[in-house]
Amino acid sequence: MRWFAYNGDADGICSMVIRGLVHGIEGERVTGVKRDIELLERVDAKPGDEVIVMDISLARNHDRAKHLADSGASITWFDHHLQGEPIPEITSHIDTSANVCTALLVSRVLGSGEDWAMVALHGDGLGAHSSRDDLAELGELLNYNGYGFSLADLHFHPDELMVACLEAGSPEVFMQSETFFRLRSGFAEDIAHCDSIEIVDGIHMLPDEPWARRVVGVYAHRLNRGGGGPHVIAIDRGETLQISVRGENGIGELCAKFGGGGRETAGGIDTLPKGEIPALMNEISTRR
Ligand SMILES: [Mn+2]
Structure with a gap:
């Protein structure tokens, strides 16, 4: 088989x-x-x-x-x-x-x-x-x-x-x-919502809604195309964030430090407790 x-x-x-x-x-x-x-x-x-x-x-x-x-x-x-x-x-x-x-x-x-x-x-x-x-x-x-x-x-x-x-x-x-x-x-319907996305403490914050859950990946890739990363994009799930990170290199390893994973230019963390946001953003800022 x-x-x-x-x-x-x-x-x-x-x-x-x-x-x-x-x-x-x-x-x-x-x-x-x-x-x-x-x-x-x-x-x-x-x-x-x-x-x-x-x-x-x-x-x-x-x-x-x-x-x-x-x-x-x-x-x-x-x-x-x-x-x-x-x-x-x-x-x-x-x-x-x-x-x-x-x-x-x-x-x-x-x-x-x-x-x-x-x-x-x-x-x-x-x-x-x-x-x-x-x-x-x-x-x-x-x-x-x-x-x-x-x-x-x-x-x-x-x-x-x-x-x-x-x-x-x-x-x-x-x-x-x-x-x-x-x-x-x-x-087309989902991406039209993206104009309303706010940046909170350096994180592109999306609501926990179906359109956001569908469009987050493409939105993240499009951000990264403009350079200037690493970019952090999150879906706000209450106590935790579902995180996507995009950049030029080392992104999977960066995410692995917080229980996530990925590859050179793209990675994610499924469930990041909000208390760990400062630690994550510290890591990010050393790479900007
Ligand atoms: Mn692939």
Whole structure:
């Protein structure tokens, strides 16, 4: 039996589409909202099963990955997030360079699907490294769909969106679909709210509302495109903040100090107690 565990954002979806166009997507597929990254917990692989993991951090799934590898599953891992301690039994294509995304790694290994990899670079806020500016909107919209506190916030289940992209075959064909137009109009409605976002003590503070939970990632990438980071964007959840951080480098490691994670230019902390805001902002200010 084959299992797939892939991030529900643009990069995870494009990685899966590239794989699917070459070898198909037969198997048990596990995904979720972007922030749901402990996907391996839902992979119930038996000895001899194959597990393909795309765009989720090995550091955040280390114990479960080790357990599955030790119990005889064969695991292949494509990613660009913090790796933590490597696991020798895993076939790993992990590159944390700031100019790659997971879909690009998948496309290089399979020798195919470069167009979808160019979409994914835009989705991950790495559009400067994409050779296809005409795919920027698609990348941003696929990424936008992955953000939300739970699946109920999303326009489409990430797996449904992935299948729609796969069936379209090419980014150009998908951009003519009803699915694409629904994403575009949903996004336009959500991003219009962003004019009202206030900056409180250096933090872009968003309310805990569905539009904010959906648009926060794209809003953060757009801020970062203007330079001047690291930028801190938060959703106010009462006692705690859900934090996104964007910058030029070292962002995942910065977030890991506060129980979060990420990669070179983007990271997050799911639940930061408000008492820890000064410590976080101290770290941020040393990097500005
Ligand atoms: Mn990614």
